[in-house]
Amino acid sequence: MKNTKFTHSLMAIVLGAVLVNGNALAQESLLNKATSVVDKTGDKIDSSMKKVDSYMDDSAITAKVKSVLLEDKAIKSTEVSVVTEKGVVTLSGFVSSQAQATRAVAVAGKVAGVKSVSDKLHVKDEATQSVKAYAGDAATTSELKAKLLADDLVPSRHVKVATTDGVVQLSGTVKTLAQSERAESIAKTIDGVKSVKNDLAVKP
Numbered sequence: 001m002k003n004t005k006f007t008h009s010l011m012a013i014v015l016g017a018v019l020v021n022g023n024a025l026a027q028e029s030l031l032n033k034a035t036s037v038v039d040k041t042g043d044k045i046d047s048s049m050k051k052v053d054s055y056m057d058d059s060a061i062t063a064k065v066k067s068v069l070l071e072d073k074a075i076k077s078t079e080v081s082v083v084t085e086k087g088v089v090t091l092s093g094f095v096s097s098q099a100q101a102t103r104a105v106a107v108a109g110k111v112a113g114v115k116s117v118s119d120k121l122h123v124k125d126e127a128t129q130s131v132k133a134y135a136g137d138a139a140t141t142s143e144l145k146a147k148l149l150a151d152d153l154v155p156s157r158h159v160k161v162a163t164t165d166g167v168v169q170l171s172g173t174v175k176t177l178a179q180s181e182r183a184e185s186i187a188k189t190i191d192g193v194k195s196v197k198n199d200l201a202v203k204p
Contacts, residue, residue: 058084061113081171087115092171094124120199124164137163166194
């Protein structure tokens with residue numbers, strides 16, 4: 001009888017130890033899983049933060065480049081568009097001379113954080129541009145902007161339009177080549193447009 005009780009007691013102790021160890025193993029497993037989830041979540045957050053930091057850096061660079069161009073009296077920057085992507089600055093639009101274009105690229109290149117400068121500036125001859133031509137260009141720009149806004153395919157808020165002597169320049173960003181081609185084709189349908197310079201960047 002005593003042996004039976006002893007055996008039962010021993011079994012109880014063994015089972016208890018197994019259960020305790022089992023719980024410990026289960027807790028350890030859960031802890032490992034939780035740690036893994038936290039690590040993965042942390043990695044995702046770090047990745048997201050890097051993307052945000054990159055976006056913020058590009059935005060800051062764009063703002064700084066615009067500021068230095070505006071402050072430089074040798075450059076008429078009112079028709080110059082600035083776009084930054086991963087530290088690469090793209091200048092597009094119109095300037096009065098090649099000297100201004102060269103100066104704009106040099107000034108932009110000196111801004112902290114700028115890796116390189118892509119020059120897509122076009123030189124216009126202000127001396128030969130009459131008041132009538134200027135008014136016509138303004139009307140062309142307004143008409144094109146209205147048509148792009150009404151178009152379902154083109155993301156018009158990301159497309160910039162400038163017109164000089166009947167030459168339309170499209171700059172900014174679109175998501176697909178089809179959108180870029182669509183914007184260009186719309187510009188070509190407007191009366192008075194001599195040609196279209198499509199400087200739209202495709203960024204999916």
